[in-house]
Amino acid sequence: MSSLTNYGQAIASTTIALQELLASPLVGLQATIRAPGEARTGLTGASVNLFLYSDGLISYREASTQHGPSRVIAELHYLVSAFPADDGDTDAASHRAFGAARAAIERHPVLTVPVGSADSLQVWLTSSPLTAESLTALWLASGAPLRLSFGVMASFTLDAAERVAVVGTVHDVVQLAGAGAIAVFSGTDAAAKAAAAASVAQELGKALVTVPLASIVSRDMDETEHNLTALFEQAEHRGAVLLIDEAEDLFGVRPEVLDIDDPYSAIEIGQVLDRLGRSPSVVIIAIRDSAGDELADRARVEVRFPDEGQADPAPAG
Structure with missing residues (x-):
């Protein structure tokens, strides 16, 4: 087909x-x-x-x-x-x-x-x-x-099931530039991912806003919507590049049967991604391992960062 x-x-x-x-x-x-x-x-x-x-x-x-x-x-x-x-x-x-x-x-x-x-x-x-x-x-x-x-x-x-995200570099993320474009930073080196996100913002001439996933996504979708709207509308954040940190619990590969105590078990991932797609600038989602299916379907670029001490297979340029 x-x-x-x-x-x-x-x-x-x-x-x-x-x-x-x-x-x-x-x-x-x-x-x-x-x-x-x-x-x-x-x-x-x-x-x-x-x-x-x-x-x-x-x-x-x-x-x-x-x-x-x-x-x-x-x-x-x-x-x-x-x-x-x-x-x-x-x-x-x-x-x-x-x-x-x-x-x-x-x-x-x-x-x-x-x-x-x-x-x-x-x-x-x-x-x-x-x-x-x-x-x-x-x-x-x-x-x-x-x-x-x-x-x-x-x-x-x-x-429509194919993945459109491609493995790329930080430069490829800069080229996205448009509002609501979603990129993935994967890997265990948190410092490298943060530095790369700062580099993207600098290249675009925008501020960088870093927020942990838990501060904006809750069990209640209405509250999540409110949190994201408030974030986007804050004057100092308008047009800023958004880095969602520590996001693997929601956007990483999840088990088929979710634990009832999982704080994100009732969250519709697609709805969160839809709302992020209305961000005024690029959205970077940082995870430790592989992206889950819905994030992989929506992301435009994935940049993979090696563990600390290893050579970087995806240079910034």
């Missing part, structure tokens, strides 16, 4: 497959994939145009996956418009093109779409009703005259 990292290619391949379906000898239409206002450039004769105007992603978790979403359903919404051979449409050519396109979608509800050289998608096609208001809004936005049109939804499933 193709992965979420190939989403852009999956969209492009699906659009081209739809165009090829409508232009196939069995359908026999001129088919373009242009903005509505440019659909007729260089063409003569009746034609249809495919315009991707929106998409949606729906994440879900399979029963076999313990943490985080494992699959994503993608929904692509196309405006399919029929154009006449002449301005007057005297021979109703746009009507024939419209009907042929609608029939082709109905007759071919599933397409096998190649994605790259070694992968493919099963794409389901469904006619999608468009209200007069929706059609008018789309055509007004395009600045072109309203044409006979219908909607098509193309849906397919992608694998």
